[in-house]
Amino acid sequence: MQQIISFLDKNKLFILFLLLEFFAIIFTIQSHSFHKSKFVNSANFLTGGVYNKINNFKEFLLLKKENERLNNENVYLKNLLGLDSSNIVQRDLTHVDTLKYKQKYIYTGAKVINNNYRKNNNYLTINRGSNQGLESDLAVINDKGIVGITKSVSGNYATVLSILNVNSRINAKLLNSDHYGSLSWDNNDYNVVQLLDLPIQAAIYVGDTIVSGGKSTIFPEGIPIGTIKDFKTLNNNYEFINITLFNDMSSIGFVQVIKNFDKMEIKSLEEKSTNE
């Protein structure tokens, strides 16, 4: 007993070091699994508040660019209004039963208050959280394309797993066919992501548009992602397909978070059929 105590006393610094290092490594491992990083993330009251303050200042400097972007979006939407077929075809008097109308997605506007794009695992922080109806695993997009998927959510803030994260896998497909693959990032260029597992039957050309596929319950189908930059075939397979993003991930201002109302229904149905 005496020896144990004197051993502990002699090595107490080393034991403290090992203990704290153990905690640090646990936090690191937790941050790599998708749902577990509850404690160390920037979606809490303190960090969210600090980033909000910093962002208020940065936003002021970027007002001009943001206005330009909003104006472009307005022009695009006004053009869509002009295309409305009801202006050409005479309206008929068929009554539309609005009670039968079903809303599948709800959009929540949010502002990015912290953005990483230079690291191996990049996260964004947005200023909306569970008080505004957000939860984890929701799609985050802006007018140019997809941004990421929400991860940790606190009262008023949420972190977003960026598409520029080596752990992110997003279902994507070609615009002109229904062949789909999954989107990942190899951590080389923040404007270029990779499309994996695309079957060789899908004929692709440089410049083809890639959009989100409808195979996941997170992203709605057809949200733009980017265009094919280059690709290489090897042994009758696509070795790699590089995609240039429409979004400039280094400058993300306002985003929309999409919640799928049918998600629970689809998930429970799928679970039921696999259990049977």
Add this chain to the structure above:
Amino acid sequence: MNRENINSALLFIGLIFLQIIVLNNINFLGYINPYFYIFFIFLYPIRKDDASILVLSFFLGLCIDIFSDSGGINAAATLFIAFVRIPILQSVIGKRDIDYGAMTIFKIPFPKMFLYVVILTFLHHFIVFGMEYFKWSKFGTILLNTVLTSVFTIILTMISFTFVMRKR
């Protein structure tokens, strides 16, 4: 609370804010951000069998981690260099030269002090990048990032040293 403790506390908070507000957004040459917050460990008084530096450096690293969503990477690296700084200092200046009562970083002759800063910075950055990539195939990238970022951090550290020294 004596003067030394208050100075340490101010330095602790100041370095965290400097790191997250300014230094994490520098992106020099596209991806180099100095991890200057380890300056805290260089300035912290050198005492024998001191547990406070271990606890403080752990929380310093953890604060940086919370703000940059990096799990516990910075906490692990900062804690490690806080633990090995005295053995390294002993081997750099020769074991007999350490007088713990009146030891500060400013009393070390410049070439030895520089070597000490270089070794600790390099170790810290290597652990940070090693844990971030965590793949043997990325060893070249890890080493390149470590060297480039270390150079940046060491330059900042040396400039800051001259400022702090002049004040004393």
